[in-house]
Amino acid sequence: MSSTTSLPERSWISPDSIRFRKEEGGGLRAEWRSLCGGVTVRRLFPLSHPNSAIWVGDRSGNEWGVLRSLDDMEPVSLAALIDELRLSPFLPRITKLISLRRRLGSFNWAVETDAGGIRFTTGPLYETVAELPGGDRLVVDRDEQMYVLASDRMVDRKTRRKLAKWL
Amino acid sequence: MAPLTGSLPLAEASEAREGREGHEGHEGREAEEGEVLLGSWSSPMSETGRMERRTIALLVSRLEIRDGDGACLKRIDRHQTAEATIRETGGGAWLELTRQDGGVVRLAMCPLAGLGSLAELRDMIERWVSASPNSWAEPPLALAEKRTFGERSSGLEGAGEKLTWRRRVKALYGLLSYAAPHRKAIALSVAALLVGVGLETLPPYLMKLMIDEGVMRASMSRFGGIVALLAAVYALQAGFRVWRSSISITIGNRMMSHIRKDMFDKLMKLPVRYYEQRATAPFIGRIQNDTAWVQGFLSEGISQLAAAVVFTAAVFAILFAIDWRLALGVLVLLPVCALVVFWLWPKIRSLSNRTWNTQYWLQKYIGEALQGIRVIKAFHREEEEKRRFERYNEESVRRAIDQQRLLQWLQPGINLAVSGGVAAVWLIGGRFVIEGTASLGTLVAFTTYLAMLLGQLQWNMNLAGQANASIAAADRIFDLLGGEDELPVEGVPTPLPKDGSDIAFEGVSFGYEKGREILHDIRLTVRPGEKLGITGPTGAGKSTLLQLLGRFYDPDAGSIRIGGVDLRSAEPAGLRRHVGIVFQESFLFDGTIADNIAYGVEDATPERIMEAARLARASAFIERLPYGYDTRVGERGVRLSGGEKQRISIARTLLLNPAVLLLDEATSSVDQETERDIQAAIDYLCEGRTTIAIAHRLSTIRGADRIAVLDKGRLVELGTHEELAARGGLYRQLLEAGGM
16 A cells, blocks of 8 residues: 555545635635635535535635535535535436326427426436435436436325336 | 426416516517517526526627516626627536626526537627627617527427337237238137137036036936046147147247347347446346347237137126026126226236346346456455345345236136136035036036136236236337437438548537537648658547547538538548548457458458458468457457457458458557557558558658647647647657657
């Protein structure tokens, strides 16, 4: 093994040590230790552990550290952070299936998501829907946009019936 | 991706909004405030990532963010604006405006489909920020434009509908086109079938004659004659069946071969990107099984359907001729049968699709597990993989059971209907015989015809199941055949100049996925015969640059030219001959060493193969092998070491003799001694050619004429080894890190 002394230590951020606020322009601002300013945040496990391992860094991409979890975070900070994480990555969660129609190899979806109503087109479902651990499913459309489709247990009966026709 | 708006259909809602925005929104306000609209941009998504419409309006002195009703939500003065930047979020991007005071404002957000449009907005704003005040007096300026991401998206959806219909007709035409070359044989088969149908309808009528004219009248001669005729009819039936089957077998297999060939041809034409997004293992099943289903339908199913229609019509005509009262009763049952079929058809189809999905996932899993068998064993994960297999297998079995259970109910149900129908006819017809309004022969013939009709109905249900599976298979085949071919050639294919051409990267930007740019604005010219080394940290975009030069992908922006010819318009075969590539991981096909060396050259003689191997420093190890050049290398060259495979791959490129040589870390996977050996082979290979070589080990490129250093997708340094080493930049850091 080569020497690890040159590797920078990972900075873990404890939830109670950092403050987040929304900026007037819509961005996110944070204060942690001696650092303060506009930040970029990213979920490092957006599908499997969305509420842990949140990367925090400045707008130029320099890392401040990684937030282990969102537990015990001050409520205003938590609200600001969650609002930002909803878009990092932008991964709409399908809450209701309005329609799913096949058009010779393509599937036209009309869905309600946590971001609003969306229509999109995917290829054949066997290629574009993948099961995630826990039962949720990942749907990838023709533009490579990803959506999370909740497990059968978490969607309404009509949605379940429409899905059962194809999946 | 397009918005879904309340109870209004998408197009109507969009028009309604556009109307308000266009007539009452922009123009009203602009007239009122004396401002000129220089440009606008709309998106179905708000800057907060909600599906709420936003419009960015650029006026002379300010910029406005407006909502779906045209109301101004935010305004930013032009003189406060410094620059516009796109910030990727993963799955989308924001456009951020930096103000002169350093503050940042999020102007807009787009999903992946709108990234191009967002870049246009950024450019529009940058032109707006830098435009001189004098130019404002003459609207429309160059930036007086309207970009509408939302409409563009929904417009595409409309186009998709038309495309679907075109594809549907094309698919049907395509399917029939496989049958077209065999139309004479098919016509013969149909003729045989029709004669067969005619013969099948005769026996019950002959039975009627046998009972009424022979048995009831006690006429031995008539009875014997009719029995002989019946035997002849059965013999003819058998003869026609054999004839028709032999025709179907021939044309069926020919059609299957044709479809398979087309599918494989298509797989060869599809771009690399197509395979990146899909598992390859299930293609084996698709080529084998889907073609078999379609072949079965084309060769047998169509003629059987036609036969079923003709047979049903013929039997009904006979039933009416025998006894119109009983026939009318049977006819009444037909709509009920039709309703049952219409109810069942989508269910069978859905179950068939769902079963196929699980089979696809199972095949995909098996393929992946077998490809990674060494890793599975190395990490001792056999038991875990067995459990995963069991999960996929169990799901596949469960769905197959669901499907078969429905069919299992179907069969006894139809049997019951057949028996019930026949019993009802016996009951009613028996009364007619007792009352003397019908003969016994008539009743026997009628019930026999009815049993045949209902038996046909039962057969038709099976046929429907087959047709379902065949249609689903045809759908998948045409999904594959309808895929976009390899990157298309723009305009007339242009041959590349033979030798001595420069290679120019002109503002090249590229990303494998939307929203993740790997290369940014690369500008670089490689002179004819020059040896250019490329280095940089992992993920800098080095290999991507070579992939673009080999035209496995096209740049998202900018162009690559060889001898002034844009690769997009270069003749593909010429490009492959012109540019030779030695990949980091050498792929060898399961054949002999000679086959692999001669892979790119059809008429390579043994002497040329041996010479290429000698120059690639491969001859020594090859010639020590018991079977020499005819040694089989195994799947992916598994029986050879990394260094041996790499030398064969160099020999393969040497034999091709390309004008431009691309080396993608060709010595990265071998030990130092082998590296020296291979490097010597590469040095020979490079002589007299334009060479672009990627290397992590800088020792392999320090002798290059120039070295390009990439970092985070940008060209950050360019010069000779000495110049770069003296400069103290990234190259110097890499050099020091490498201990050179």
